[in-house]
Amino acid sequence: MGMPQRIAVPATLILKNARVWTVDPRLPQAQAVAIRGNTVAAVGRDEEMEPLIGPGTRVLDLRGQLLLPGFHDAHTHWVWALLREWGGFSLYGVRTVPEAQRIVAAFAREHPDADWLLGSRWDANRFQGGHWPTRADLDAVVPDRPVAIRDLDGHSAWVNSAALRRLGYHRDAPDPPGGRIVRDADGEPTGILLENAHEALPSPPVPPPERFRALLREGAAALNRLGLTSLCNNGLPPGGFEEIVRLAEEGGLTVRLSEWPSLEALEEAQAMRRRVRESEHVRVVGLKAMLDGVFSAHTAWMLEPYADAPGNTGFPLIDPETLFLQALRADAAGFQVILHTIGDRAVREALNLLARVQERNGRRDSRHRLEHIERAHPDDLPRFARMGVIASMMPQHATSHVEDYVRSRLGEARSATAYPWRALLEQGAHLCFGSDWPAIDLVAPNPLEQLYVAVTRATGPDHRGAPWHAEQALSAAEAIRCYTLEGAYAEFTEDRKGSITPGKLADLCVLSQDILEPPPERILEAEVTLTVFDGEVVYRKE
Numbered sequence: 363m364g365m366p367q368r369i370a371v372p373a374t375l376i377l378k379n380a381r382v383w384t385v386d387p388r389l390p391q392a393q394a395v396a397i398r399g400n401t402v403a404a405v406g407r408d409e410e411m412e413p414l415i416g417p418g419t420r421v422l423d424l425r426g427q428l429l430l431p432g433f434h435d436a437h438t439h440w441v442w443a444l445l446r447e448w449g450g451f452s453l454y455g456v457r458t459v460p461e462a463q464r465i466v467a468a469f470a471r472e473h474p475d476a477d478w479l480l481g482s483r484w485d486a487n488r489f490q491g492g493h494w495p496t497r498a499d500l501d502a503v504v505p506d507r508p509v510a511i512r513d514l515d516g517h518s519a520w521v522n523s524a525a526l527r528r529l530g531y532h533r534d535a536p537d538p539p540g541g542r543i544v545r546d547a548d549g550e551p552t553g554i555l556l557e558n559a560h561e562a563l564p565s566p567p568v569p570p571p572e573r574f575r576a577l578l579r580e581g582a583a584a585l586n587r588l589g590l591t592s593l594c595n596n597g598l599p600p601g602g603f604e605e606i607v608r609l610a611e612e613g614g615l616t617v618r619l620s621e622w623p624s625l626e627a628l629e630e631a632q633a634m635r636r637r638v639r640e641s642e643h644v645r646v647v648g649l650k651a652m653l654d655g656v657f658s659a660h661t662a663w664m665l666e667p668y669a670d671a672p673g674n675t676g677f678p679l680i681d682p683e684t685l686f687l688q689a690l691r692a693d694a695a696g697f698q699v700i701l702h703t704i705g706d707r708a709v710r711e712a713l714n715l716l717a718r719v720q721e722r723n724g725r726r727d728s729r730h731r732l733e734h735i736e737r738a739h740p741d742d743l744p745r746f747a748r749m750g751v752i753a754s755m756m757p758q759h760a761t762s763h764v765e766d767y768v769r770s771r772l773g774e775a776r777s778a779t780a781y782p783w784r785a786l787l788e789q790g791a792h793l794c795f796g797s798d799w800p801a802i803d804l805v806a807p808n809p810l811e812q813l814y815v816a817v818t819r820a821t822g823p824d825h826r827g828a829p830w831h832a833e834q835a836l837s838a839a840e841a842i843r844c845y846t847l848e849g850a851y852a853e854f855t856e857d858r859k860g861s862i863t864p865g866k867l868a869d870l871c872v873l874s875q876d877i878l879e880p881p882p883e884r885i886l887e888a889e890v891t892l893t894v895f896d897g898e899v900v901y902r903k904e
């Protein structure tokens with residue numbers, strides 16, 4: 363940029379003496395950023411900002427720290443996570459039945475009036491070495507009221523006998539479409555429900571509006587402490603959308619939120635989109651559906667059978683023809699279509715279906731998205747760029763469960779081409795990153811842990827294991843781009859945010875370490891020291 367004019371309107375905030383990494387190829391690096399109101403006014407050298415300093419300008423010296431665009435988490439279930447935490451108990455980190463029983467019993471005692479006792483974040487893969495517990499384990503502590511505990515990735519649940527009775531899941535009950543009631547050798551339900559079989563479970567209780575908004579405010583502040591300023595959210599309780607919009611209008615929501623209504627609910631989504639047409643805080647651009655399940659439960663839909671379950675290729679959670687018709691209508695109404703696809707068959711069918719949608723409705727800048735893409739057949743990788751379909755992936759999903767089940771489910775040859783981030787980038791695809799919070803084995807949706815995995819492919823829940831197919835790793839700069847600008851692109855806002863560019867929204871974060879420089883361990887050591895949202899400092903580490 364050139365020198366700002368001498369008569370320029372003063373900035374409200376200037377961040378100087380920084381290593382600015384803009385994620386804007388026109389000016390990749392700089393030293394200082396000036397902000398006016400909620401907008402980036404100038405990017406350049408420290409001395410170039412001097413004419414913008416007025417009596418009311420706040421100037422912060424960043425002492426050489428790294429200044430980045432605020433992080434964008436492209437895939438979360440953030441609001442449900444807040445509600446589950448508020449209205450239920452968590453089994454995060456719990457590995458044994460006695461430990462789980464203590465937590466369930468305590469929650470039951472503290473909530474004598476609750477009709478259902480609802481838990482979440484049970485790690486089915488690590489709990490007692492991956493052996494499923496039973497309803498009897500829960501009956502032993504709560505015999506009289508229904509208990510239901512959803513697993514970490516939301517694809518199975520562990521329930522007691524009272525819950526099975528309440529759901530009508532008795533010995534002779536058929537499996538619901540797209541779901542399985544796991545049964546023992548005698549045909550009795552064991553207390554494990556897969557996929558759509560736990561759809562009938564009640565949602566977590568919804569707090570009164572005042573409390574709900576407080577939860578959102580506190581939740582957003584927690585995201586700001588992680589450097590997050592934008593996220594996509596999947597799923598809201600009844601009335602939740604209006605509360606979020608009102609909170610944003612009052613200036614109380616310190617993240618930009620893109621909500622994904624269900625692909626089945628087109629009319630509702632249109633009303634939501636109209637409600638926020640003018641908003642830069644809440645958006646509705648994409649509609650989501652699930653095509654398949656997950657590797658852990660053998661429910662991801664595969665082209666070939668699982669290596670450890672001969673004859674089993676998983677299954678679609680919805681009839682693909684029904685899904686096609688829903689996608690066709692949503693696309694015609696100008697919505698992006700967002701499809702959960704984990705298995706290689708699901709990825710292929712989703713691309714086929716979106717190609718038919720393009721054929722029927724004509725091609726436009728639709729930016730349809732596939733979520734997860736944990737395994738894609740190599741033949742399908744070039745189709746993303748060709749069709750303009752975005753690959754939305756979760757780095758930490760790739761590596762945290764490699765040794766638990768990915769290798770055994772897929773076998774050596776297929777797992778070598780799983781989670782193909784670099785291959786997709788090399789094929790010209792748009793790739794954005796998210797956490798899938800809270801369906802993730804981490805204590806928080808921390809972008810830095812995701813970036814570390816993206817750059818190292820380090821395995822294990824604590825990222826201390828050997829790298830897994832490191833040829834698919836990204837550079838730090840590429841990974842940062844996937845967590846900022848590509849997230850904005852995936853919701854059609856790349857002209858408003860995602861890079862530090864004059865005229866764009868001032869959403870920024872500062873890291874204590876220069877994570878662009880090796881070794882990659884700096885990424886794990888780095889701390890967020892400052893977060894700016896909408897031009898305001900919303901977090902500053904003391």
Ligand SMILES: [Zn+2]
Pocket residue numbers: 437438439596798801
């Ligand atoms: Zn998800």
